[in-house]
Amino acid sequence: MSAALAVEGLTVGYAGAPVLDGLALAVAPGEVVALLGANGAGKTTLLRALSGLTAPRAGRVLLDGADLSDLSVEDRARRGLAQVPEGRSVVTELTVDENLHLGALWCHPGRAARRVAVARTYDLFEPLARRRSSLGHQLSGGERQMLALGRALLARPRVLLLDEPSLGLAPRVVSQLMGVLRATARETGLTVLLAEQNVTSALSIADRGVVLSLGAVVVDAPAAELADDPALRHAYLGF
Amino acid sequence: MDRLVFLLATGLARGLVVALFALSLVIVWRAARLVNFAQAAVATVAVFAAFAVTGATGSFWAGLAAALLTGAAVNAAVERGLVRRVPQGSPLPGMIVAIGLVMVLQSALGIAFGPRHRPMAAPFDERPFVVGGVPLLSPYDLFVLTVALALVGLLAWLFNGTTLGLQLRASAAAPEVSRLLGVRVPRMVTLGWALSGAVAALAALLLVPTELGLNAHSADLLFVHAFTVAVLGGLDSPTGALIGGVLVGVLVSLVTGYLGAGVAPLAVLALLTLVLLVRPAGIFAAAQVRAA
Incomplete structure (x- = not known):
C-alpha cells in the first residue's frame, strides 16, 4: 500500500547547518505517528516544510503518491493536507463561528452544507457551542486548541499535521483533545502526524513513534515499544 | 443660528466623502498593512477617466462606472506590479514606492492635461433647498449622502455577510x-487593493464637482483630511473612519464658515497633531497585535 504521506531526502536550512538533513519518513493511511524530539530537533520545521510554509533546499513531499513540491500552501490545504500550527492558530479577530465557517469554506460548498458541517463540529466539541459568537481572543487556551482542531477537521483532510497541541493546556483538556483525535482517526481513517513535547500523551494515542534529532530520524518504532523502553526515552527524550 | 445649521448640513455631506476616502485607506491598511500614499493620485487618474467618458458619452453614470473600474484596475496593478515586488518585512519600502508613484502619476497627468482646473459639472443642482428661510442641503448634497451611505452599507454587507468578506x-x-x-x-x-481603489475613486468623483475643478492635485487635500481621519479613527477601524470622517467634515465646514477657508487645513493638521500626541494608535483602535 502506498503511503498517505511520504517525505524523501528533505533538506531545509543553510548548507553546513541544515535544520533538516535529508530526512525520510513514510506514514501509512490511517496511521497516527507521534513526532518526538527535543526543542530544536526540527519538528516544527518539518511540519512547515510539509505544508509549504517553509521552502526546502532539496527533497520531495508526496501526498498519496502525488508530488506536492510545486503546490502553494493553499493548494496543498485543498488537496487534503491540514496543519494546526503551534499556538496562535485561531484567527482572533473572527468569532468562533466565523473561524469554523472559514475552515469549511472550500470543501463544503453551499451555505446549508456549511451550516450542517459546522453544527457537527459543535456536537464534537461542546464547549465551543456555548461560545460561538465569542471572538477568538476571548477564548481560553483549551477552547482555542479545540477550535483549531475542529476547524482543521471540517476540511475533511487526508492528512492532519499537529504542532504541539498540548502546549500550555491542563492535563484534563489534553486527554480530551487526544481522545477526539484518536476517535476521529479510527472512524474516518484520518492520517495524523503529531509533533509533541508531551511524549506520554502523544504515545498513548499513536501507532508509531518517530524521534528526530539534529534534523534526522534516529528512532522509528511502534508506540508501545517506545513507551516501555526507558533507555530510548532517556537517550533521546530526556526523561 | 441659520448659518450654523447650514454649515453642519454641508459639513455632513463633505464629511461622508472624507469618510469614504478614509475607508478606502482602512481597506488597504487591513489588506496589506500599508498606508497607501498614492491613493489620491490613483483616485485622480480615475476621475480623469470619468471626465473623459462622461465627455464622450454625455452620461454621468458611464463616467461613474469608468471611475470605479479605473480606480480598481490601477490599484490592482500597483499591488501586483510594484508593492508585491518590494521587500515585505518592513512597511518602509512599500511606503516609499507609493510616494514615488504619487510623483509619477501626478507628473504624467500634468504633462498630459496641463495645470489648469477643468470644470466638472455636478449631475444634480448644487443650489441648496431653503427650508423656512434656512438654506440646507442641495440636491447634489443629498445625492452624495445617499451614494456614500449606500456604499458603506454595501461594504458592511460584503465584509460581514459574505464568504468573500470572511x-x-x-x-x-x-x-x-x-x-x-x-x-x-x-x-x-x-x-482588497482593487476594492479600496474603487472606493477612493468614487469619493474623489463625488468631491471634485464641489471644488475648483479637475486637475492633477484635485484629491490632495481630500487625502490629507482622510489620512487624518484614518489616524484619528485607528487605521484598522471602519467604524472609526466613518465617525472620524463626519467629525472632520463638520470641523472643516465650521472653521471655513466662521474663520475662513485658509484656516481649515491648519485646523485639520492641528487635530492630526493632537491625536498623534494623545492617542497615536487612534481613538477607535483595538489594542491587539496581528497574529502570524
Missing part, C-alpha cells in the same frame, strides 16, 4: 493561518 477579513488578520485553511491570500490582498 476570507478578506481572515487574510488581513492572519495571512499564514488563512493560507493553511486553503484561502487564496495573495488573491485576497489584490482584491
